[in-house]
Amino acid sequence: MAEDAREPAAPAADGGTAARPDRTAATRQALVQAALALFLERGFKATRMSDVAAAAGLAKGTTYLHFKDKESLFADVLRGVLTETGGRRRIGRPRPDEPTRAFLLRTVPPILRELQASGRFGILYLMAREGPQFPAVADTYHETVIVPVLRLVRIYARRAERRGEVRSDALSRLPIIFVAPAILSALWNNLFGRASPLDVAAVFEGYLDLLFGPAPAGSDGPQQT
Amino acid sequence: MAEDAREPAAPAADGGTAARPDRTAATRQALVQAALALFLERGFKATRMSDVAAAAGLAKGTTYLHFKDKESLFADVLRGVLTETGGRRRIGRPRPDEPTRAFLLRTVPPILRELQASGRFGILYLMAREGPQFPAVADTYHETVIVPVLRLVRIYARRAERRGEVRSDALSRLPIIFVAPAILSALWNNLFGRASPLDVAAVFEGYLDLLFGPAPAGSDGPQQT
DNA sequence: GACAAGAATGACCCGCGGGTCATTCTACCG
DNA sequence: CGGTAGAATGACCCGCGGGTCATTCTTGTC
Incomplete structure (x- = not known):
C-alpha cells in the first residue's frame, strides 16, 4: 500500500x-x-x-x-x-419460501449488467493482468472484493443445497464454480469483445437453468432426487 | 504475424x-x-x-x-x-451407451492435469494478459485453440442434452459455460496460486457432479424428464 | 598451421517514459 | 494595486531496455 x-x-x-x-x-x-x-x-x-x-x-x-x-x-x-461501489449494493434476501433460483434470477443479472455497464469488470481484467506485478494491490482486491463475494456465494449455495435444488454440494465446496461463467465471459469481453461479445447476464441466466433446471411453469421445484 | x-x-x-x-x-x-x-x-x-x-x-x-x-x-x-501439443491429444469417443458424465470424467481430468503440469495454462494466462497488445497473436490463439475446443464442447453438450442428462440446453448454446470453471481456476492459480491454489481437475469433477448429478451407484441414467 | 565462414560477443546507440524543479500563472486579500 | 500562496507548467534529467555492429572465437578443411 x-x-x-x-x-x-x-x-x-x-x-x-x-x-x-x-x-x-x-x-x-x-x-x-x-x-x-x-x-x-x-x-x-x-x-x-x-x-x-x-x-x-x-x-x-x-x-x-x-x-x-x-x-x-x-x-x-x-x-x-x-x-x-460504495452505497454498498444491498443484495437483499430471498423471501422465506422463494426458490433460490428465482431469487438469484431477479437479483444477480441486474448487478451483472451494472458491473458491465460501469466498466467495473474492466477493473477485474486489469487486476488479472497486472496483479502479479503489484502483490499489495492484488491482496487488497482479493480481500475487498473476492473474499466477500465468495462468502456470499457460499451462503446461497448452502441454501440451495439444503433445499435440494441443486444436484451436488460442489457449489458450496468450491464457490468459484458459481461465479466462473459470469466472470469468464466478462474477461472474454475484455479480450475478444469487439469480435464476438457475450452478454454476461444472459450467460448467467443460461447457467442458472443448468444448475437448477429451466424455468418452472408454476412456481418451481421439479424433482428432488 | x-x-x-x-x-x-x-x-x-x-x-x-x-x-x-x-x-x-x-x-x-x-x-x-x-x-x-x-x-x-x-x-x-x-x-x-x-x-x-x-x-x-x-x-x-x-x-x-x-x-x-x-x-x-x-x-x-x-x-x-x-x-x-502436436501429437494431437486424441480425445477418443464415448462408448455407444456410455453416459456422457462417465466419458467426460475419464477423459477430461487427465488432460487438465497435463495442461496444468506442462504449464500450458500459463500460456492461456499469458494470452489473457498480453493479447490486447498483439491482436494478430491473439487471433492465432483464438483460432488454433479456443474455437476448436468450443466446437468439441458443443458436440458433447448436444449429446448430453439429447440423452436428457443435463437440465437445459444452455451448454450447447453457450459452450463457454462448460469450460468456465476449469479455465477460471487455472487463471486463479496463475494469480493467487501461491496463496491458495486450486486443483483444476478437482474443480472440474465437482462441476460435473453439479451438471449431471453426483456419481450414480450402478452405472447411471437418472431421469430423462 | 593457415585460413575461411559462420557463431557469438558486448560495448554502444538512442528513444521512451518516469520523475524533478525553477519558473510562471491565477486568484484572492488588504 | 501590490503582495502572496498555492496551482500549474514544461524543459530537463536519467536510467532502462530494445536493437546494432565491429570485433573475436570456434570449428572444420586442406
Whole structure:
C-alpha cells in the first residue's frame, strides 16, 4: 500500500474561501478519472503519465503535485473504484419460501449488467493482468472484493443445497464454480469483445437453468432426487 | 504475424558437415525455451531480451542472430507451444451407451492435469494478459485453440442434452459455460496460486457432479424428464 | 598451421517514459 | 494595486531496455 497522496494544502483553518481545496480536489478527480480510463484501456505499465495528464487537460508535472508516483496514482484509482461501489449494493434476501433460483434470477443479472455497464469488470481484467506485478494491490482486491463475494456465494449455495435444488454440494465446496461463467465471459469481453461479445447476464441466466433446471411453469421445484 | 526468423546460414548445399545447422538449431531452441519460461513468469513486456539471452547462456546480441526482434521471438515461442501439443491429444469417443458424465470424467481430468503440469495454462494466462497488445497473436490463439475446443464442447453438450442428462440446453448454446470453471481456476492459480491454489481437475469433477448429478451407484441414467 | 565462414560477443546507440524543479500563472486579500 | 500562496507548467534529467555492429572465437578443411 502507498497512501502517500501529498496532502494538497492544509485543509485546516483557512482564512478565506473554501474554494481552493475544491479546485484541488476537482483536479485530483480529473486525474483519477483519466487514469482509470487509460489503465482500463491499456493496462498499468503501458499507460504513460504524460497521457494521463494530457487526458485530464493538464501538464505532466501537475500529476506529481497530486500523486507521489505512478503506482500511488494506481492505488488511488483502485481505492476510488472499490469504495465508489460504495452505497454498498444491498443484495437483499430471498423471501422465506422463494426458490433460490428465482431469487438469484431477479437479483444477480441486474448487478451483472451494472458491473458491465460501469466498466467495473474492466477493473477485474486489469487486476488479472497486472496483479502479479503489484502483490499489495492484488491482496487488497482479493480481500475487498473476492473474499466477500465468495462468502456470499457460499451462503446461497448452502441454501440451495439444503433445499435440494441443486444436484451436488460442489457449489458450496468450491464457490468459484458459481461465479466462473459470469466472470469468464466478462474477461472474454475484455479480450475478444469487439469480435464476438457475450452478454454476461444472459450467460448467467443460461447457467442458472443448468444448475437448477429451466424455468418452472408454476412456481418451481421439479424433482428432488 | 512475423515469421521473419532470419534464416541462419543457407541450409542449402553445404560442402561439409551438417553439424552447423544443428548447433544453430540448438541455440535457437535454447532461446525459445528460456523465453517461454520468462514470458510465462513475467509477461511479454516485462521480460528483457538481455535476460532471455542470459537464461539461455548467451549474450544479448546473439538473440538477434536468430530472431528479428522481440515480437518475432514471441511469435516463435507461441508457435512452438501450439504445435508441440502436436501429437494431437486424441480425445477418443464415448462408448455407444456410455453416459456422457462417465466419458467426460475419464477423459477430461487427465488432460487438465497435463495442461496444468506442462504449464500450458500459463500460456492461456499469458494470452489473457498480453493479447490486447498483439491482436494478430491473439487471433492465432483464438483460432488454433479456443474455437476448436468450443466446437468439441458443443458436440458433447448436444449429446448430453439429447440423452436428457443435463437440465437445459444452455451448454450447447453457450459452450463457454462448460469450460468456465476449469479455465477460471487455472487463471486463479496463475494469480493467487501461491496463496491458495486450486486443483483444476478437482474443480472440474465437482462441476460435473453439479451438471449431471453426483456419481450414480450402478452405472447411471437418472431421469430423462 | 593457415585460413575461411559462420557463431557469438558486448560495448554502444538512442528513444521512451518516469520523475524533478525553477519558473510562471491565477486568484484572492488588504 | 501590490503582495502572496498555492496551482500549474514544461524543459530537463536519467536510467532502462530494445536493437546494432565491429570485433573475436570456434570449428572444420586442406
